[in-house]
Amino acid sequence: MPKVCVCVKHSYDVSEIKVDPSTRAPVLVGVKKKTSDFDKNAIEEAVRLKEKLGWTVTAITYGPDDAKSALREALAMGVDEAVLVTDPGYEQSDTMVTSRFLAEAIKKEGPFDLILLGEVSIDGYTYQVGPRLAELLGLPQITHVRRLEVKEGEVVAERDLEEGYEVVSAKLPAVVTVTKEINEPRYPKLMDIMKASKKPIKTLTAADLGIPDDKKGAAGSGMEVLKAVAPEMKRKEHVIKGKEPPEAVAELLDLLAKEGVVR
Amino acid sequence: MSIWVYSENPDLMLELLGKGRELANQLGAELGAIVLGQGVASKAEELAYYGPDKVYLVDHPNLATFTAEPYTSALAGLANKYKPDAILLGATKRGNEVAARLAAKLNVGCVTNCTGVSIDPDTKLLLLNRLVYGGTAISTQRCKTKPQIATIPPRTFEKASKTDRKAEIIKEDVAVEEPKIKVLEFKKKEFKGVRLEEAEVVIVAGRGVKKKEDVVMLEELANLLGGVVGYTRPLAFDLKWADQWVGMSGVVVKPKLYIGVGVSGAIQHVAGIRDSKIIVAINSDPDAPIFKVADYGIVGDLYAVVPELVKALKAKAK
Numbered sequence: 001m002p003k004v005c006v007c008v009k010h011s012y013d014v015s016e017i018k019v020d021p022s023t024r025a026p027v028l029v030g031v032k033k034k035t036s037d038f039d040k041n042a043i044e045e046a047v048r049l050k051e052k053l054g055w056t057v058t059a060i061t062y063g064p065d066d067a068k069s070a071l072r073e074a075l076a077m078g079v080d081e082a083v084l085v086t087d088p089g090y091e092q093s094d095t096m097v098t099s100r101f102l103a104e105a106i107k108k109e110g111p112f113d114l115i116l117l118g119e120v121s122i123d124g125y126t127y128q129v130g131p132r133l134a135e136l137l138g139l140p141q142i143t144h145v146r147r148l149e150v151k152e153g154e155v156v157a158e159r160d161l162e163e164g165y166e167v168v169s170a171k172l173p174a175v176v177t178v179t180k181e182i183n184e185p186r187y188p189k190l191m192d193i194m195k196a197s198k199k200p201i202k203t204l205t206a207a208d209l210g211i212p213d214d215k216k217g218a219a220g221s222g223m224e225v226l227k228a229v230a231p232e233m234k235r236k237e238h239v240i241k242g243k244e245p246p247e248a249v250a251e252l253l254d255l256l257a258k259e260g261v262v263r
Numbered sequence: 264m265s266i267w268v269y270s271e272n273p274d275l276m277l278e279l280l281g282k283g284r285e286l287a288n289q290l291g292a293e294l295g296a297i298v299l300g301q302g303v304a305s306k307a308e309e310l311a312y313y314g315p316d317k318v319y320l321v322d323h324p325n326l327a328t329f330t331a332e333p334y335t336s337a338l339a340g341l342a343n344k345y346k347p348d349a350i351l352l353g354a355t356k357r358g359n360e361v362a363a364r365l366a367a368k369l370n371v372g373c374v375t376n377c378t379g380v381s382i383d384p385d386t387k388l389l390l391l392n393r394l395v396y397g398g399t400a401i402s403t404q405r406c407k408t409k410p411q412i413a414t415i416p417p418r419t420f421e422k423a424s425k426t427d428r429k430a431e432i433i434k435e436d437v438a439v440e441e442p443k444i445k446v447l448e449f450k451k452k453e454f455k456g457v458r459l460e461e462a463e464v465v466i467v468a469g470r471g472v473k474k475k476e477d478v479v480m481l482e483e484l485a486n487l488l489g490g491v492v493g494y495t496r497p498l499a500f501d502l503k504w505a506d507q508w509v510g511m512s513g514v515v516v517k518p519k520l521y522i523g524v525g526v527s528g529a530i531q532h533v534a535g536i537r538d539s540k541i542i543v544a545i546n547s548d549p550d551a552p553i554f555k556v557a558d559y560g561i562v563g564d565l566y567a568v569v570p571e572l573v574k575a576l577k578a579k580a581k
Contacts, residue, residue: 014397015529026400095363096372123396125511126375127356128363131331135367140443141331143360156447161356167448168330174443180500221407222372228395228402233533235542239560241549245571248561252543253575255559261464261520261541262488263579 002055002113002172006046007102007133008074010067011036011123019230026228035070038118040077041178044185046116047078049150056080058109062101064090068201075196076188083109083202085209089217095124096222097215099132104209106137112173114155119144119177130177140170146181264290264387265345267319267410269297269338270353271329272417277313279351279415280423282380284314286349286389289382295319295347296430299337301327304434311430313423318432319345323439329357330444335364340437342369347410349389351380354414362414371408377415389413398511398534416515418460452506457491459509464490465518465539467509467532470497471525471546471565475504480569481524487576488520495532510535525565528553545569 013032020027035043049055059074061067062085071082085105089097106112115137120127127143134141146165147158150172159166160179188196206216214220238255240248256262266287268279280296287294296315298307300322307320319341325333338361342350352362354376366373378401379392388405391413395402406412459465466485468478481492493516499508507514511534521539525546526532533556536542544557545568554560561568 012396014399014531017396017399019399026396028396094372096366096370099367120512125395125397126363126373127359128366128373128375131360131363132367134331135335135364141360141364142444143331144356159356162452164449164451166446167450168444168446170444222366222370223374223404223406223408226390226403226405228400230399231401231537233537233556235556236558237555237560238558239544239549239554239562241562243561243563245561245563245567246575248563249568249571249575252559252561252572253579256520256541256543259541259558262576 002053003058003110004046004049004055004114004116005058005060005106005110005112006039006042006074006079007115007117007129008039008043008059008061008070009036009118009121010034010061010063010070011121014123024229024232026230033066033069035073036118036121036123038120038122038178038180040185041180041182042116042118043074043077043079044183045148045178047186048183049114050078050080053150055113058083058112060085060102060105060109062086062090062098062105071201072196073188075199076193077186078192081202082199083204085204087206087216089220092218092221093216094221094223095126095128095132097217097220099129099136100211100215100220101206101209102129103133103136104211105204106133108204108209114150114172115139115175117177119179130175134175137175140174141177142168142170142174143177144179145176146179148176148178148182264292265295265347266290266292267295267297267347267350268352269299269350270355270358272353272355272358274422275353275355275417276310277422278417278420279353280310280313280315282415282420283351284423286380286382287316290387292348293317295345297338297341299326299334307432311432312425312428314426315430318430320432320434321437321439322434325439325441328442328446330442330446331357331360331364332443333440334361335368336440337437338365339368340439341435342410344435344437349411349413352412352414354416359414362412366412369410371410371412372406373412374404374406375414377413378419380413380415394511394534398530418517459491459493459507459514460516462491462516463518464488464520465493465509465516466490466522466524467493467495467526467536468498468524469495469526472498478504480573483573484522484569484576487573487580490518490520495526523553523557524569526553527551528556
């Protein structure tokens with residue numbers, strides 16, 4: 001049976017990130033993590049291939065031990081096998097290192113007929129991992145897919161681009177990144193969640209994948225983050241409260257006229 | 264030393280040439296413009312007047328239709344031959360996918376969607392600013408490998424203007440991969456009137472707007488102000504009121520006047536309106552986060568405030 005691999009990221013829930021008022025740095029400690037939204041769509045699409053065509057589905061994540069919960073969710077949604085690729089240098093890894101670990105794990109667990117992942121992660125938002133994986137694996141890439149049809153040895157996909165929708169085909173194997181529009185991810189049943197909690201999760205390390213020290217963590221990364229601070233929104237914050245609408249509107253229009261944005 | 268720029272989007276290419284010229288001058292570097300396609304010699308001729316020192320042209324049948332693999336291989340072929348210090352690409356969806364694949368091919372780092380580019384005085388490397396964590400923070404990043412690869416979204420920098428100076432055009436015969444993807448069809452998106460990203464006034468409907476019919480009221484307001492109506496993600500995506508939304512994951516706007524109507528101000532939305540000149544919020548909840556990032560706001564029921572605003576603007580217009 002053909003095999004599909006779905007790559008998932010256990011991401012920071014960005015809506016929960018707060019800013020340290022004194023340093024203006026984002027505070028990540030204690031922030032809840034979850035399976036990145038778009039990757040859930042990728043899981044759903046993979047599980048539908050299993051249901052429709054009998055493919056087997058492997059979920060792979062690169063992350064720390066807590067990333068297992070993303071794999072548990074994937075298993076509960078119907079994925080057959082789950083692989084945690086882990087390394088102590090994870091937090092310092094850029095997309096180059098992430099893609100390297102994922103590509104090596106895909107080679108080791110494969111061959112796969114199709115590799116699915118979200119178009120972007122909710123926390124990193126780089127759009128890089130899909131195309132990088134495709135290059136490292138020497139496969140065609142089809143990004144931003146909102147509709148996917150898998151046929152014998154081929155995929156037909158509709159991509160969502162700025163100016164229009166592009167329908168393309170490619171021979172399998174291929175790397176496909178999906179948008180949130182492609183499907184509605186299922187909510188696993190309690191029974192499936194319980195079953196998933198007992199399924200084995202395979203762990204792979206840099207040593208298992210033959211990745212040397214200078215190719216991982218900060219040392220293996222192609223870029224570095226020098227700083228991250230919350231942008232200062234210097235706005236006037238002039239809020240009109242407790243006034244009747246006609247009065248409030250008159251005041252607002254007056255202010256906007258002074259700014260020169262309304263006549 | 265050299266900086267290269269490339270985008271398949273003609274407007275964005277001029278913006279990259281504008282910023283590229285500025286960076287090249289600061290570094291005393293050469294500015295290279297890349298032109299890829301089939302039968303595109305005239306494009307190279309034209310761009311040669313927009314400030315580059317050299318135009319590198321790859322004219323090849325495999326580049327007749329834009330697909331990632333041949334475009335990436337052409338860029339990689341040029342980069343391997345000439346070893347530029349940095350390559351700035353347009354952060355369209357096509358541009359980002361080529362940038363990332365190129366970075367993997369060249370085994371280098373890449374920073375996508377940069378809203379700021381400057382030069383580190385010590386290392387002479389590019390300092391790249393991008394939003395991270397859903398717009399919570401702006402990070403400063405730096406490539407450790409060369410060529411440095413970064414992508415820049417549309418409308419971030421000023422376009423280069425035409426000059427009298429013509430750059431040298433270098434026609435290159437680099438190896439170009441066969442396309443791996445077959446393009447079967449392209450269905451153009453229909454845009455009515457002014458595009459959101461280009462509008463001078465943007466009125467955004469948020470979750471406070473209860474029914475789709477109520478948007479008529481906002482359209483009336485938009486017409487009076489010479490603007491267009493946009494939506495937040497929950498309305499566009501979850502409720503399917505529109506194909507696109509305003510926000511970090513959708514359309515980034517920078518109008519002269521933004522009015523959020525019933526918009527709460529989630530960080531992902533705010534990240535997409537941050538560069539608006541004036542931000543106005545109308546919301547019944549005085550604690551809505553949008554008020555913290557607004558210049559002016561009215562705490563009140565939008566169903567009372569918006570009609571009043573329409574009435575007042577109509578009276579003014581008379």
